[in-house]
Amino acid sequence: MRRQLEVNVVGQVAVTQAVLPALRAAAGRVVFMSSVSGRVSAPGLTPYTASKFAIEAIADGLRLEVRRWGIHVVLVEPGSIDTDMWRNAGAQFDAGVAAMGDHHRQLYNGLLTGMRKLIRTTAKRAAPVDKVADAVVEAVTARRPRTRYVVGADVRAQLLLKAALPDRAYDALAARMTGA
Numbered sequence: 001m002r003r004q005l006e007v008n009v010v011g012q013v014a015v016t017q018a019v020l021p022a023l024r025a026a027a028g029r030v031v032f033m034s035s036v037s038g039r040v041s042a043p044g045l046t047p048y049t050a051s052k053f054a055i056e057a058i059a060d061g062l063r064l065e066v067r068r069w070g071i072h073v074v075l076v077e078p079g080s081i082d083t084d085m086w087r088n089a090g091a092q093f094d095a096g097v098a099a100m101g102d103h104h105r106q107l108y109n110g111l112l113t114g115m116r117k118l119i120r121t122t123a124k125r126a127a128p129v130d131k132v133a134d135a136v137v138e139a140v141t142a143r144r145p146r147t148r149y150v151v152g153a154d155v156r157a158q159l160l161l162k163a164a165l166p167d168r169a170y171d172a173l174a175a176r177m178t179g180a
Helices: 002-028 047-071 089-101 101-108 109-124 129-140 153-164 167-179
Strands: 029-033 072-078 148-151
Touching: 002 029, 002 047, 002 101, 029 047, 029 129, 072 129, 089 109, 109 153, 109 167, 129 148, 148 153, 153 167
Parallel strands: 029 072, 072 148
Antiparallel strands: none
């Protein structure tokens, strides 16, 4: 949990704080890297999703705090992207499962089985990294950038389902997909 928060939240905020005086002087721009996981949580990924929810909240608040200086604050929200994170996800997951005690492996057997399957299918459909790079370029160069750049068809589908379904219905769907 601490590592996720340090990398995904504290790191981005520290860099932003360091350059904020220059951004004020130049009416610059802040672009935070988030994820669909900043708006849709998933079992088995709680530390990661918590870090992404946090960066979303920080961006939303900061956008209001710095608008009087003409500073735009933008979020890039990719879904599954063909990066080392997804290429190595199966091995990282297996290492995490191996580190668990037998009792916990038994308690979470359904979730572990479902997550292993979901990792494989998600990694196969991951979008090219160029799509994220294009979104970042747009976020940095657009005269009037959007507040959020959603990247990937899987993100749009997840966000539509999350918005359309009541929480309990969405939870049931997510639980079925993940084995939770």
